[in-house]
Amino acid sequence: MRQRRVMNQINVVPYIDVMLVLLVIFMVTAPMMPSGTVDLPKMQKTSQAKEQPLIVTVKGRDNWTLEDRQTNKGPSSVKEQELLERLKAAQEQNPDRPVVIQADKKMSYEEVMKLMDLLQRNNVNKVGLLVQSAQ
Template structure:
């Protein structure tokens, strides 16, 4: 049969995998990792404390300060439970307890409806008494 100018020729199929696109992708990933690797190692080097495994003794129980929505304060400590108190008396009590135990922990339990300024006023009194270990108590949401 004569070959015409517009006839198609049947080429054999190439069954080998073309790896050129895979090499291109790998080179792009290599460049991305080379650029981002130095960024991941930058930062401030700090020394983390070791795990504290000492048990809490009765004298090391924390002071719990409860701030209700109307602004009234109640303090629970080793000598009293839910003792009503104002900010001036709280300052004196915290200084006294801190003088007895310089590792005193204070936990602040504030109502969600309290203004931020009231909570910060109580935290400022705690800080003025020299106490650095302050925690904020929160309520966990019930799981379904």
């Protein structure tokens, strides 16, 4: 009589079958899962700032205008050093005076962040973004 040899290999076919069944189950149930949407709070009315803000408008790469609503001066084009000097001078007179960045929605996010980074590195306080209320 011939002696049987012991097989030392694992049969993986049943494991593959189980994995395929699990894959099909997940593919069928995944579209039924609720989506991860976040409901953000809505703001009905915003509080008015106590001080008139300084508005920095981003027009393009290193192309900014500064508008001082307290003195009712129209927007004037400024370079980096002049912008920093005027903002620091205005905040030395009144540290609570906010600086607001305004940009068109077509403007590159990188340009807005570059300006915000510049203001932060030069210790300009109370920097915010100007938005329009949805009406």
